[in-house]
Amino acid sequence: MQEVIRLCHSGEIAEGSARGFDPKGSGRDTMFVVRRDGLHAWRNACPHWTGTSMAWRKDAYLNADGSRIVCAAHGAQFDIWSGACILGPCIGESLVRVTLIESEEGTLSVDISQLETST
Amino acid sequence: MNIIGPDALVFGVDDIAACAQYLTEYGLQPVGGGRFEALDGTAIVIAAKDDATLPAGLGTASMLRKTIYGCADQATVDAIAQELRKDRDVKQLADGAIESVDDLGFALGFQVTVRRKLLDLPGELSNAPGSAARRPVNSVAVDDGMAAKPRTLSHVVYFVPDAAKAEAFYAKRLGFITTDRFTGAGPFMRPAGTEDHHTLFMIQTPPQMKGCEHFTFHLGGPTEVLLAGTRFVAKGYESFWGPGRHRYGSNWFWYFNSPLGCHVEYDADMDQHNDQWTAREAAMGADASQLFLFQHREKWAPGGPPPGAQRAPGDH
Ligand code: FES
Numbered sequence: 001m002q003e004v005i006r007l008c009h010s011g012e013i014a015e016g017s018a019r020g021f022d023p024k025g026s027g028r029d030t031m032f033v034v035r036r037d038g039l040h041a042w043r044n045a046c047p048h049w050t051g052t053s054m055a056w057r058k059d060a061y062l063n064a065d066g067s068r069i070v071c072a073a074h075g076a077q078f079d080i081w082s083g084a085c086i087l088g089p090c091i092g093e094s095l096v097r098v099t100l101i102e103s104e105e106g107t108l109s110v111d112i113s114q115l116e117t118s119t
Numbered sequence: 120m121n122i123i124g125p126d127a128l129v130f131g132v133d134d135i136a137a138c139a140q141y142l143t144e145y146g147l148q149p150v151g152g153g154r155f156e157a158l159d160g161t162a163i164v165i166a167a168k169d170d171a172t173l174p175a176g177l178g179t180a181s182m183l184r185k186t187i188y189g190c191a192d193q194a195t196v197d198a199i200a201q202e203l204r205k206d207r208d209v210k211q212l213a214d215g216a217i218e219s220v221d222d223l224g225f226a227l228g229f230q231v232t233v234r235r236k237l238l239d240l241p242g243e244l245s246n247a248p249g250s251a252a253r254r255p256v257n258s259v260a261v262d263d264g265m266a267a268k269p270r271t272l273s274h275v276v277y278f279v280p281d282a283a284k285a286e287a288f289y290a291k292r293l294g295f296i297t298t299d300r301f302t303g304a305g306p307f308m309r310p311a312g313t314e315d316h317h318t319l320f321m322i323q324t325p326p327q328m329k330g331c332e333h334f335t336f337h338l339g340g341p342t343e344v345l346l347a348g349t350r351f352v353a354k355g356y357e358s359f360w361g362p363g364r365h366r367y368g369s370n371w372f373w374y375f376n377s378p379l380g381c382h383v384e385y386d387a388d389m390d391q392h393n394d395q396w397t398a399r400e401a402a403m404g405a406d407a408s409q410l411f412l413f414q415h416r417e418k419w420a421p422g423g424p425p426p427g428a429q430r431a432p433g434d435h
Binding site: 054055058073074088 | 141180181278328357378380381
């Protein structure tokens with residue numbers, strides 16, 4: 001069932017940073033958004049281990065220079081733009097993209113039906 | 120071989136500042152030089168991943184660069200050097216320690232142990248009726264400010280592409296004893312100088328996963344594991360698995376994600392074994408790994424809202 005939930009204003013995510021969201025109110029962030037040459041949203045679920053939450057601390061999804069998404073469970077590294085795993089246990093697999101809805105005023109929202117099924 | 124257990128794990132990391140903060144908030148003491156110590160002097164050591172003084176990496180995403188074992192005396196270190204020199208390079212370091220590799224390419228160090236004796240640190244006692252070892256009268260079990268500090272480096276878990284080959288190396292070359300085994304997955308091993316159920320556990324994986332799955336430090340008891348983990352969660356750190364209690368080894372556990380590219384655990388109350396023990400074997404799976412498992416929940420509302428009222432997410 002389609003249900004659009006507001007995440008934040010796009011200006012609240014700085015270039016080179018990431019932020020986790022829990023639009024379903026599950027008690028744990030189920031998706032995250034990275035801003036690096038545009039906005040990229042992914043499910044917070046590492047393809048290596050079903051449903052693994054990837055940050056090591058709230059919103060900590062990126063490596064030191066902000067050039068890769070990292071899973072803090074076993075260190076898998078992912079391309080920010082394609083979601084592909086390029087180093088680590090799940091090479092060849094990919095994160096699951098979440099489609100962002102951006103309003104003219106810059107509000108970011110998602111249709112949470114995208115987050116319904118587990119990976 | 121009188122190897123006592125791991126003295127230190129050395130990591131070559133991507134984000135030094137994040138790892139330093141993480142290890143400090145986990146409860147280790149920063150003592151300089153990238154070294155973060157438990158109460159007995161065992162440690163995690165971090166350096167930049169491109170630091171030329173580190174042994175080579177494993178060629179995977181793993182950041183573990185060296186496992187340093189503590190030995191009872193220099194004679195043990197020398198005996199290990201002699202044994203390993205039969206078929207591989209052994210580097211002699213300035214302080215009498217040595218450095219080499221295992222059969223899977225993991226860098227190993229051996230030194231006279233740095234472990235200090237822990238004095239006046241009682242373990243957790245319970246008021247179990249019928250038991251002689253009970254908490255004294257007028258002594259309370261918990262208070263808000265109580266310490267829950269890592270006491271000693273407990274064990275490291277490797278992902279290995281050939282668990283049988285790895286087990287044979289640690290058994291035949293270094294005198295480790297297998298206490299239990301997960302069929303097809305790997306062995307729990309203890310070196311001859313400790314009675315801990317395991318200081319090394321190895322899990323068979325594809326080669327691209329070779330590295331460290333987790334490490335952990337022993338705390339004073341289950342209450343300390345729950346307390347340290349709860350405090351860690353409260354600081355925003357990401358719980359991965361736990362708290363719970365393992366079946367093999369009986370240790371209490373709570374695992375967290377970390378910027379060291381592996382999980383980091385709190386553990387306590389591990390079984391002790393000697394040579395009379397007969398290794399058990401079971402298939403690896405949730406049932407074999409955990410006797411029970413709890414999940415942290417931030418909110419708890421005793422009684423809950425009136426019938427029919429809207430519940431907040433997370434309240435049950
Ligand atoms: S669960 Fe993400 S790297 Fe293993």
